Amino acid sequence: MHLYDVSLTFETGMPVWPGDPNLILERVSKIEAGDDVNMSQLSMSVHTGTHVDAPFHFLANGKTVDQLSLSDLTGRAYVLYLPDAATITADQLRRAEIPPRTRRILFKTRNSNYWAQKTPGFQTDFVALSVDAAEYLVERGFRLVGVDYLSVAPYDDSIPTHQVLLKAGVILVEGLNLAAIPPGRYTIYCLPLKLAGVDGSPARVILIGV
Numbered sequence: 001m002h003l004y005d006v007s008l009t010f011e012t013g014m015p016v017w018p019g020d021p022n023l024i025l026e027r028v029s030k031i032e033a034g035d036d037v038n039m040s041q042l043s044m045s046v047h048t049g050t051h052v053d054a055p056f057h058f059l060a061n062g063k064t065v066d067q068l069s070l071s072d073l074t075g076r077a078y079v080l081y082l083p084d085a086a087t088i089t090a091d092q093l094r095r096a097e098i099p100p101r102t103r104r105i106l107f108k109t110r111n112s113n114y115w116a117q118k119t120p121g122f123q124t125d126f127v128a129l130s131v132d133a134a135e136y137l138v139e140r141g142f143r144l145v146g147v148d149y150l151s152v153a154p155y156d157d158s159i160p161t162h163q164v165l166l167k168a169g170v171i172l173v174e175g176l177n178l179a180a181i182p183p184g185r186y187t188i189y190c191l192p193l194k195l196a197g198v199d200g201s202p203a204r205v206i207l208i209g210v
């Protein structure tokens, strides 16, 4: 059994969406300073690092992250490698050989190199899904869509791709590091925190080779 961790490490200085709060992770109690315990405090946007978008992120009456189906978040998944894509389009998805009845798909693109190479700062030219690709995924009945940068949608046109997917109740997983992952079939476990009434959550995501 091959177990892959496709989560980013949460650490001070990690890239965040421009304008979002920076992650702050600090030890507020220190044994070496005479305290009884080490204890840390974390402050960040819930859309930092590897995270899930719930429909409520873009839809006023959408489901929140604590209401997402665990059976959508876990199960068979397919990693599709699109090394040359600048934008992922419906046309490319039609031509890709995605196994039938696949309900969870993760897109591995050149974005993963940013994580592998620890490229500092937020990159605006990341590969993302066009609106027609989002529509195609909804028509095909996908329940979970994962990408290897911090948004499913292009930097300069964030709203439409998110809305198409989230209106259909598709769970979005953003900020995956797929650099070391051979394309193909896996079982995914994507576990966001059970945050009450919230639009998203950081998540630990693992893939198990099948």
Ligand SMILES: [Zn+2]
Residues within 6 Å of the ligand: 047, 051, 052, 053, 150, 174, 200
């Ligand atoms: Zn997000």
